Amino acid sequence: KPVASSDDTSAIAVNPANLSFLPGTELRWTWVSTGSASPLPARGHAFALGVPLWFVSTGLRFDFLDPPRAAPAPFDSPSRWFRWGLALDTGPGFAFGTTLGWGSSDAPALDGYFSLTSGITLRPFTWLSLSAVARDWNRPENRLGEALERSYDFGVAVRPVGGRRALEIGLETAYVENSDPDRSGTFTPRATLGLRVPYVGTLRGDVTLRDLASEDGPEVAAMAGLDVNVGGLQVSGGGVFGDAVTKSGTGFYTSVALRSFSEPGVRRLARVVRVRLDSTPGVRRHTRLLQQLWRLAEAPEVSGVALVLRAEPASSLAHAEEVADAIRNLRSHGKKVLCHLEDAGGRALHVCSHADAIAMNPAGGLRFSGISSSYFYFGGLLKKLGVQADLVRIGPHKLAAEQFARESSTQVGKDDHQALLDQLSGSFLDAVSAGRRIPVEELERRLARGPFLAQEARQSGLVDLLAYDDELGRVIDEVMGRASRVVDDDPGDEAPERWGYSPKIALVYLDGDMIDGESRSIPLLGVKLAGSYTVAGALRRAREDHNVRAVVLRVETGGGSTLASDVILREAILTARVKPLIVSMGSQAASGGYYASVAGGQIFANRSTVTGSIGIFYGKVDVTGLLQKLGVGIETFRSAPRADAESIYRPFTDDEREQLGVKVK
Template sequence: MKRRTAWILVAGVAAVAVGAAAVGGLALALRGRGAGWSANNYLYLDLQGEISEEPPSSDLGTIFERQPPSLRTLVESLERAADDPRVSAAVLRVSILPDSGWATVQELRDAVGRFRRSGKPAYAHLEFCGNKEYYLASGCDKIYAIPSALIELTGLRSEVSFFKGTLDKVGIQAQFEGVGKYKNAPNQFTETGFTEPHREQMDALLDSLYGQFVSAIAQGRRRTPEDIRAAIDAGPYDGSSALRAGLVDELVYQDQLDTRLKGASRLTPGRYVKGSRGFGLDSRPKIALVYVVGDIIPGRSQGSPLGGGFAGSDTVAEALKDAREDGAIRAVILRVDSPGGSGTASEVIWREVGLARQKKPVVVSMGDVAASGGYYVGMGSDAIVAEPGTITGSIGVFGGKFSLHGLYDKIGISKEILLRGRRADLFSTYRPWSDDERVRMRELMESFYRDFVTKVAQGRHRSYEDIDALAQGRVWTGAEAQRNGLVDRLGGFAVALDLAKEKAKIGKG
């Protein structure tokens, strides 16, 4: 593997960031050596729980290693270990990853593949895992499991709840207007089941993801796709039945696996990466990494007490502006993991991407989801990179409100509303929209949709009619989006980095 030549700076614009970081300051060197480590080590990735997109938002996160580390740290540890003669193997203890999407596990699996191509083995060890986790494990040379392991390899499903019946019972009326026959986000509140376009879209997503799932496992286990489909239909498995089915290679406990590594010391990703970087200055070309993680909102980025967070347009725009004005930065990677949000906030970020692009290349790297506003922010970039399992597209718009008048009547609440202006109570929850108000709301939605499609067409160098046919609020996997011309290349951050270096004419040295 070639050593990375471009320097990566993290602009603090992730969902939990405290503000836009100054992207041109001091940084850790990439050429550190990790003094004090033995000559015989293995990299140990303990994968369970939430794998976050963004790095720690405070200095404490660099002192105490987060478990599991961020996606970027996990991938970087595998990349560094591939070239490190002191690291002989990688062990992945793969457990439940409840919040990780397909793109996250694909990016990790890709990194494992690059590690293996260095000639070093990677082993997976299973105790309890589901479909995504087994998919990740199948990218290793060997899969081990404890005898009582539970491997829930059962196939993929899409389960959507519809709340219209409940809302009707309690007197709540959902009122939404939107453009795009596949823009189905409000359907959970306005329908009692799938509409035909909604079902069509969900079936297509499942077909694409299931095809990727089966193909990758078949390749990793050296089996035919038909064999894997049969194995999935026969699941779930315990350790013994998984061994008989050829889904694992051997039943061993962790201590037995440690013994087979012949006394090698365990290195964890966070401390290994930090120690490998060192503390010197680096004079190589710089590439800024800017995060858009979480729902897109106006103002500052912020965390959420319920988990996740929000990407604030002011925070992201400031970081892009800093990167644009810093002469030492040669290119920008915009890392997007967002289902969308505010249309106006998305446009603020889109504008700043366009301004940055006038001075240096901007490449978008998509995570698990980059749809609706998540697609909007990056559609004007030089190139878009997505994993095959990324959920993207959703080029459409909707808006609306809930009328609670029926609920208020049931629980004895009454209101009196005084107005100055004919539509001052347009968004009051005390009454539904009139026909005239619905028409006006739809006019606004149609205007935004036309502008959205026009901007996509300009960014993708296609006609309005071409993009309109692909838009309509439809969601695509990254693989489908690339075939349709909405994405340029398939892959993770490593592919985006190589593309940014190529466009910035950063050499291989």
């Protein structure tokens, strides 16, 4: 393997620094065989295991060399090498590693070695890799007291096709010192080539020139082979030839590797991927679900997807729209989609209406007959407790303040709530109507008869068929139109397509009620709080990271602190000045959430996203009535009339309320 791009367990022997780039665990066996007349001793078997850990990658390699009789003494004797490699994980752009090696043999001249080999690799660009290796730099000695000469490898590899692995060209040279002052060291140049073969793997070749100073001219050693990749399995084989290799025909090599990662290669058999949801996804898990469905749409070996829903697939209608869009994307890529439901609700119906077919457990049902919403008002409770909400509000449609000051909503509030519900219902009906091909008016009449037992849902045309879990395989075959192999989605890791730091898109979440300071959550209540410092810091880091080419701000908040909104908006504006900033609105992006979104060069929302900014309010609660009921008296002393204006132990004065109105505006 090339010294600058040996990113597998061959790095243990070739360049230990490259162990740092090992994408996952690899177990490899290699066998090299040459003719009996070959002068090269590198014949035999090698077994290697490499594992990337938290901040280091490590690997073990056992070499059992059985050289041909024509190899120069003492290298014509069988020998064994045990190597342990370690590489620091310093990131994808730089690596340093060392291999410790122990050599043993029945021949004294090959026994007793303890070798140290170190290497570095620099990858400043996605298309360039530079490596240097100091081999046997401790000059290990054998049982006879004879020392090995130090040697150095220098290599460069380029991937000229946009940095992708489609084509790789390498040039390198090995320099071996000579401790004899009357003789100079020797150089051994080498050229390497890697060419991706679509749907197979990689075609590899190299040419090495040996004995450049020979009067008869240099000898040539060459290799040509093919790596065939099938998922996590790699099978390699090829020939070794040239006058430096053998005088009695060519040799060959073969290698088999089992890996926890994969490289592009043979397309696996078509399969149906099962995606099961046992709980409703939260904000971040919802994003991962979308990414999973997008990836499956692009996977050529996936013929269909079976969504097995044991909970609502989305936490809001806006999220349901996005999952439904991902299903339509699957179908546009030629994938069949089946939904299997048990006890489903409206969001499951919304999502699955866009699948090819909906199956339901005969004992299940569809718990849906329309959309409703409820709002709580605590004014009466606070009054009984002796607590008064003292609020200053701008905008008659800013209804959040009403829940603390009133026992029911104003007429404006009632009209707004009903209008919002009508919009959400219209969006829902349009989506389900398009998916199930039922006219909106007819669909509305059918849904009004709900909730539904499974058989009723089928008779109403809301699901297509009834099937228990054990019948799911048969149903999948019917929907796919052929016998199908059903598997759970387990994509595994993929080897990086490019070297170094690849361009990235940063995804920053603004999720939860907006507060000043750091983000936090209240576990028992399931409340998430989006802190201004946390979100602003994430935007700042994305802006300052030169590998981040664009930023997506995912907004999932109904608002909160005006100060937090402004702090986040400022960082969003600074980010938008230097990089594309795209705002993606989820379930809601209202009030302060909308305010923080306006910096986006493009703002995307769903039909059911609750967004907009309709005013602000500010205030406090006055608990003097509660304290009086408890028998607590309060005396307050102040140095200025408004010194205790924000105290919870008195209401605002008329003057303070007037000034607050001015400041809030």
